[in-house]
Amino acid sequence: MLTKILSVANLGLQALEIECEVNVAAKGFPAFTIVGLASKAVEEARERVKTAIINSDMEFPLAKITVNLAPADLPKDGACYDLPIAMGILSSSNQIDLGEEKVYFFGELSLDGTLRHCRGVFLLAILAKEKGVKKIFVPRLCANEAAVVEGIEVFPVDNLKEVIAHFRGEKKIRPLKKIESEELLENMRVQFDFSEILGQNSAKRALEIAAAGGHNVFLMGPPGSGKTMLSRALPGILPPLSEAESLEVTKIYSITGNIAPGSSIIRERPFRSPHHTTSQIGLIGGGSNPRPGEITLAHRGVLFIDEFPELSRGSLEALRQPMEDGYVSISRAAGSVTFPCQFMLVAAANPCPCGFLGDSKKECRCNVHQIANYQKKLSGPIMDRIDIHLTVPAVDVNQLMINKENIKSEKSEEIRKRVVAAREIQRQRFLKIEGVYSNADMKNKHLKELAKLDDKANILLKMAVNKFNLSARTYFRLIKVSRTIADLDNSEIILDKHVAEALQYRVKHED
Amino acid sequence: MNNFRKWEIKKIDKKDFPPQLKVIKNCPEFLYYRGNWDNKIFEKSLAVVGSRRMSRYGQEISKKMVSELAVQKISIISGFMYGVDTQSHLSALEMGGITIAVLGGGLNVLTPPENEKLYWQILENKGLIISEYEKDFQPTLWSFPQRNRIVSGLSSLGILVVEAGLKSGSLVTARIAREQGKKVWAIPGQIGCSVAEGTNYLIKNNLAKMVTESGDIFKKSSKTNQEVIFESLDPLENLILKELKVEALSMDELSIKSGVDVVQLSTKISMMALEEKVVEENGKVYLNSV
Structure with missing residues (x-):
């Protein structure tokens, strides 16, 4: 007898419905074959399914x-077809009755019949809603991912026995209650707080501006000056993920299996910090069956790269286009996929290979050539895409102790309030322009209309261009940063003081 | 593209050397040079030596001193290496002065390669590039201290040590200069700073005279207008300048010392940088000395 079961395959960030046809023939030698471009993991389902069925006191x-x-030409990967295959066999051999209703089955079986955590359940739920499938059976460990999607019933399954009992009418599984994503978004906690970082007020201010305008940041400073700590605290002052953004991020995290068992949608802005030896594919995404890379995992969040100049030249160059476009297209023999990657880049570096160039206490041990080579990597097109350049000086611990009372440390929460307000002004401003959400996204043609300078600011800017020999690109970047500072100040027009502050964040290398 | 090779290599014999060079120990029999040799330019000349690894302070002071001396038509002799040497040549050129480089290798060997531009700039500004070695001689560890005797030997006023470590070539040069009977000056540095140990040692042991202004080396009453800078109508600006006069500070340190928040402060510093009152580098704000 032939049974057709529905399940889902993932391709890039897309979920596709697949049909799992199971035939238990009345004639022929006993055998168990899987066809349909199945990967090794799917092939091996035979042993898992057979053992799990027997261990669940059913007959194989x-x-x-x-x-x-x-469809037979779509490559299938992963162990998540174990459950549909098992259900198909049981149904074909008349041990259970699945009824007429359309249902998705999804999950990996272990030998004793329990279901394991697997990737992509969130996308499956979204597809179910699109296709009008009312019920889905997924492993309990990842059922919460699906429970945020409205209009479907999510049945969390612990083991094969439970599903069998459900369809035999012996003991029904209770569907999960829908989880409201809004309440999840509000219960956000901050991992690192800015108030925990003593001093570094100018760096904090720069990060506030960066967060408010979505600007990329470059931090330069000797080892131990707090670059990493500052960057880790950055997600805490970013505006919370909107519901739409949160779903986008959850999709990516679901497909890569990055959602912890039991948890639901992603509510915190991603903070990714790949090591500088990460391969180009690891960073950008790829593989024969294309998978998202770090830049996509940092979508709507922060991509922090420490020791930025140590990144291979290939990786540095590969970062350029996705940074500009906000998405990355990956083409392989198996097909072409597009991953979103709108992230804020925070790059950190030492001033020279040993790290102590320009330090007042320690002597730099690098020779002139080493320094020249190192800084050569820090120039060029990639640096042109970074709006805020910041030097983080080493912190003198003694001075911190003496002046402890004088140092005011704001909590991340307070800073975030200002950032959220500034983002709201930007949202209103860019309502009509597609693809622009923050000041950093503005194209040069928008600046004339949307970033108006008052006369004094204009004169100051011209003066600065002459005095500091600024390039045209730097000039436009300066205006964008000034726009954000003005937004934080709730000022419609950019004033000279805003420009003057923005000048602090220009590249301050000599020559 | 300007190529220094278009300047012809010439040879000068000992008999035509400036008198102060003829008398030194181990005086070379002849020298190779590019440029136009004229013994007049050595009449008022000063050798400047110092560490290759220069601190920000050393850079600032050598800039200031050398510029002030170059303006008074003193030729600056140095060794063409990076650090203090390069800075001295540059500062002299900036003021339109004449500067002489004595190489540790042949005239066709460019060491360090970054200084190619400096090489022909010196020639174009009536300066000289000198070497006692054959034109393609690669500089070696011993050739640098060798040429130092010529650096100090050529000078009529003496030698100025800007920054030097305790075991450095600059101290060797200072010793050679003393043996040649030249005057030795040294600029004091911060205690504990590795590149100031040598100069401080010289001063402490009476091996060199301490220099705190260019007038110590060559007096020609010219009033420096340094003090004029510290008058401004803006109270915050005055406060900042007062703090910076003590030492260079980072933005945060300035903020703590002045009690002004970073937003207001960075706005002010930008304005002051535009007015050339301060310079920002390596995350610190410096008083503009020139």
Whole structure:
């Protein structure tokens, strides 16, 4: 007898419905074959399914069993077809009755019949809603991911026995209650607080501006000056993920299996800090079956790269286009996929290979050539895409102790309030312009209309261009940063003081 | 593109050397040079030596001193290496002065390669590039201290040590200069700073005279207008200048000392940088000395 079960395959960030046809033939030698471009993991489902069925006190039919995963030309990967195949066999051999209703099954079986955590459940739930499938059966460990999607019933399954009992009408599984994503978004906690970082007020201010305008940041400073700590605290002052943004991020995290078992949608802005030896594919995404890279995992969040100049030249160059476009297209033999990657880049570096160039206490041990080579990597096109350049000086611990009372440390929460307000002004401003959400996204043609300078500011800017020999690109970047500072100040027009502050964040290298 | 090779290599014999060079120990029999040799330019000349690894302070002071001396038509002799040497040549050129480089290798060997531009700039500004070695001689560890005897030997006024470590070539040069009977000056540095140990040692042991202004080396009453800078109508600006006069500070330190928040402060510093009152580098704000 032939049974058709529905399940889902993932391609890039897309979920596709697949049909799992199971035939238990009345004639022929006993065998168990899986066809339909199945990967090794799917092939091995035979042993898992057989053992799990037997260990769940059911009978594994001694007959010729054929499983076809359709459409046959789409590559299928992962162990999540164990449950649909098992259900198909049980149904074909008349041990259970699945009824007429359309249902998705999804999950990996262990030998004793329990279901394991697997990737992509959130996308499956979204697809179910689109296709009008009302019920989905997924492992309990990842059922919460699906429970935020409205209009479907999510049945969390612990083991194979439970599903069998459910369809035999012996003991029904209770569907999960819908989880409201809004309440999840509000219960956000901050991992690192700015108030925990003593001093570094100018760096904090710069990060506040960066967060408010979505600007990329470059931090330069000797080892131990707090670059990493400052960057880690950055997500805490970013505006919270909107519901739409949160769903985008959850999709990516679901497909890569990055959602912890039991948790639901992603509510914190991602903070990714790949090591500088990360391969180009690891950073950008790729593989024969294309998977998202770090830049996509940092979508709507922060991509922090420490020791930025140590990144291979190839990786540095590869970062350029995705940074500009906000998405990355990856083409492989298996097909082409597009991953979103709108992230804020925070790059950190030492001033020279040993780290102590210009330090007042320690002597730099690098020779002139080393320094020249190191800084050569820090120039060029990638640096042109960074709006805020910041030097973080080493912190003198003694001075911190003496002046402890004088140092005011604001909590991340307070800073975030200002950032959220500034973002709201920007949202209103860019309502009509597609693809622009923050000041950093503005193109040069928008500046004339949307970033108006008052006369004094204009004169100051011209003076600065002459005095500091600024390039045209730097000039436009300066205006964008000034716009953000004016937004934080709740000022419609950019004043000279805003420009003057923005000048602090220009590249201050000589020559 | 300007190529220094278009300047012809010439040779000068000992008999035509400036008198102060003829008398030194181990005086070379002849020298190779590029440029136009004229013994007049050595009449008022000063050798400047110092560490290759210069501190910000050393850079500032050598800039200031050398510029002030170059304005008074004193030729600056140095060794063409990076650090203090390069800075001295540059400062002299900036003021339109004449500067002489004595190489540790042949005239066709460019060490360090970064200084190619400096090489022909010196020639174009009536300066000289000198070497006692054959034109393609690669500089070696011993050739640098060798040429130092010529650096100090050529000078009529003496030698100025800007920054030097305790075991450095600059101290060797200072010793050679003393043996040649030249005057030795040294600029004091901060205690504990590795590149100031040598100069401080010289001063402490009476091996060199301490220099705190260019007038110590060559007096020609010219009033420096340094003090004029510290008058401004803005109270915050005055406060900042007062703090910076003590030492260079980072933005945060300035903020703590002045009690002004960073937003207001960075606005002010930008304005002051535009007016050339301060310079920002390596995350610190410096008083503009020139």
